[in-house]
Amino acid sequence: MRVSLCCTDTAPAPWLESLRSALPGAEVTQWQPGAALADYAVVWAPPQAFFDEQTRLRAAFNIGAGVDALLQLRIPSAVRLVRLDDAGMSVQMAEYVCHALIRHTRELGAYEAGMRQGRWSYRKPLARADFPVGIMGLGVLGERVARAVAQFDFPVNGWSRSPKAIAGVQCFAGKGQLPAFLAASRVLVCLLPLTEETRDIVNRSLLSQLQAGAYLINVARGAHVVDEDLLYMLSTGHLAGATLDVFRTEPLPPAHPFWTHPAITLTPHASARTLRSESIAQIAGKIAAMESGGPVAGLVDRQRGY
């Protein structure tokens, strides 16, 4: 069996070494134009030329959860696309979202500013009940985040395409229930995949349906949010602030207003990093399942877009 690694933005050597030890019977190589045909691919942001040349692939494993960039390429339908299915990301996402939420509701930013000025002064505690959290996307990451937020006794709402039942979470589904979900939420967490249906979803109309003094945490994809609408809603005061991990253009251009906005906290697409050993163990397990004809979790449904 031959496995080809084609990852831009990722140092290949440690991946090659770990893939070789996880797949001892396989010939694992880094892809270069003209390389021998492989059976499986491990990819992140591959060029179109990779799929044009690699005509024997049975499956391509994306070393990330989001497959929006991969689905922009022309990939023969015979190639099964497989995403990372947690692989250590959901706990990171739960940490990140809880931290952003608690930093906001405990006003830790204001305490930090006070500390820098040598100021010892208390702020009146805010009530958790006044900060219902709405999580858009209740998949592998969203469900874990919803459960983690519920552990801190915040009211939690969740929204997905298909109906769900999650203990401690009021679940809404489909476009028809989106207005009720938004009206019940003050803090909005975006954990949707980027698809034709979800691009630009966090716009002025959606943000204005959240409870007043809303807060946005976007950890999914930058193109979910209409940047100008976010800035406008901050200027009206309806939105109190935002924590953003993902952006339409990454790295975020130096002149972008998000960098200096006082109500925006940002990180460089770091909320849930791909962990190499967990990812490779998962990919090796899935290759073994495919070879033996068993079921494989995390298959991408190209029609749905995730």
Ligand code: NDP
């Ligand atoms: P999943 O595919 O497991 O879950 C997606 C969820 O979104 C599902 O609950 C799905 O509903 C819901 N959904 C999809 N389309 C719609 C729609 N049109 N309306 C309502 N709900 C919808 O994805 P993950 O949880 O694994 O990951 C989510 C996203 O997080 C990734 O696609 C990626 O973009 C991003 N991500 C960001 C990272 C970062 O570092 N910032 C790291 C990892 C991921 P249903 O359950 O009904 O199918």
Ligand code: OXD
């Ligand atoms: C992912 C990501 O999709 O890192 O896994 O954003």
